Amino acid sequence: MAAVLLIDDDVELAGMLADYLRRDGFAVDLAHDGESGVQAALSGNFAIAVLDVMMPGISGIEALRRIRAGSRMPVLMLTARGDDMDRIVGLELGADDYVPKPCLPRELAARLRAILRRSSSPPQDNGELTVGPLRLHAAQRRAEWRGQQLELTSTEFNLLEVLARNAGRIVGKDELSAQALGRPLARYDRSIDVHLSSIRQKLGLLDDGRSPIQTVFRQGYQMIPG
Amino acid sequence: MAAVLLIDDDVELAGMLADYLRRDGFAVDLAHDGESGVQAALSGNFAIAVLDVMMPGISGIEALRRIRAGSRMPVLMLTARGDDMDRIVGLELGADDYVPKPCLPRELAARLRAILRRSSSPPQDNGELTVGPLRLHAAQRRAEWRGQQLELTSTEFNLLEVLARNAGRIVGKDELSAQALGRPLARYDRSIDVHLSSIRQKLGLLDDGRSPIQTVFRQGYQMIPG
DNA sequence: ACACCGGGGTAAAAGTCTGTAAAAACAGCG
DNA sequence: CGCTGTTTTTACAGACTTTTACCCCGGTGT
Helix, strand or coil: CCCCEEEECCHHHHHHHHHHHHCCCCCEEECCCHHHHHHCCCCCCEEEEECCCCCCCCCCCHHHHHHHHHHCCCCCEEEEEECCHHHHHHHHHHCEEEEEEECCCCHHHHHHHHHHHHHHCCCHHHEEEEECCCEEHHCCCCEEEEEEEECHHHHHHHHHHHHHHHHEEECCHHHHHHHHHHCCCCCCEEEHHHHHHHHHCCCCCCCCCCCCCCCCCCCCEEEECC | EEEEEEECCCHHHHHHHHHHHHHHHCCCEEECCHHHHHHHHHCCCCEEEEECCCCCCCCCHHHHHHHHCCCCHHHHHHHHECCCHHHHHHHHHHHCCCEEEEEHHHEEEEEEHHHHHCCCCCCCCCCCEECCCEEEEEECCCCEEECEECCCCCHHHHHHHHHHHCCCCCEEEEHHHHHHHCCCCCCCCCCHHHHHHHHHHHHCCCCCCCEEEEEEECCCECCCCC
């Protein structure tokens, strides 16, 4: 999901917010001062920044100005309740939203989603994907093997899609778990293996008799391209 | 400048806000109840609506839902300070911002500008929507399947509409609950599932024999685009 | 070669989520 | 009120996912 940059000097609070947001499906990185925050914001690696107004060193307002000098990315400001002046200045400087602190993590998440919903133009990929005898229609969640429709469960489809999108590359189990199952891989977790086993049973073999999905010992799985 | 629709039952307060905004360069029209407000909002003559949550007759939340049913115009909600639930539901329903009342006119103006800046060129939709064999007339709340009129209850229509607008994308149950039922999803709440079940019974199947609405385990539902 | 060890394949058990019918709770309405 | 249509809750069956268990395999060290 979306990458969020959280800039706040209060390490503890920021950590808690980050945890909540991560559980809610965001990818979160932290910066604990204005300098490094601005730098990270301008790296282009984040979809949105959350910026605390009160920080030692350069203030949130100044940080916002510097971010705006180099980027139009959405920025959400966090500041003490009732500090109207900061709010207004922030908004006029080009902040996209303002949330009073302390805030409910849930509200912050909802606002982030509201902003991202607007600013992200849906990258409408038509979702057609062909890898050898396998054909996937991502938008329709349909898969066929040699023209024959496959009966896949939704997790199986997710896994197959990740592998197909990365055909020819080894995809680690941790990555598969994150992308297809939506959670980090835990120790002794065998889910991926089990799902792969059933996917293989539903798919046929390649012309040369191999499975279209190869196991790479200790590294992950790889779909054979072409 | 931008045309603002201000929907608030408090005639006096609304008048004052309108005056301030006009002096600030906005064109402002007023509506003093939810019904006429929604109607005006859907007329397509406004760039943004400001909506009071607490109103006699249909509430702000319900008004927002009806506006969202027919338009994606930006909506800013006005509501009593500290009413977290309304805020969150509003945001999840697709409000673009929230301002606690009483508010400084200047802040309201700043937020309006902030929202308008971002959403300067959104494509307008006329409330007609076709997804595969399904056709929805949002303004009339009518739906047909392969030309055949469907007998849907209003909640069923809401759900179908949300799914249709997001065809091809997985919509989480929390989002469905917020947008179609107008409340956050509670634990053990099965309403969405039950409604989906009856919708499926009323709709037919796709040409490939699958349901037009797919379940994505643990993630939500997705309508197959057409 | 041989034994060892942690990883992977897979069947089956256990746990979780979804489908759906039916009961209960609501909401209008005469 | 009682009636009627709708929404929510309840209950249970079935589908899907994850865990467990056991076996085999690849790599490693002797």
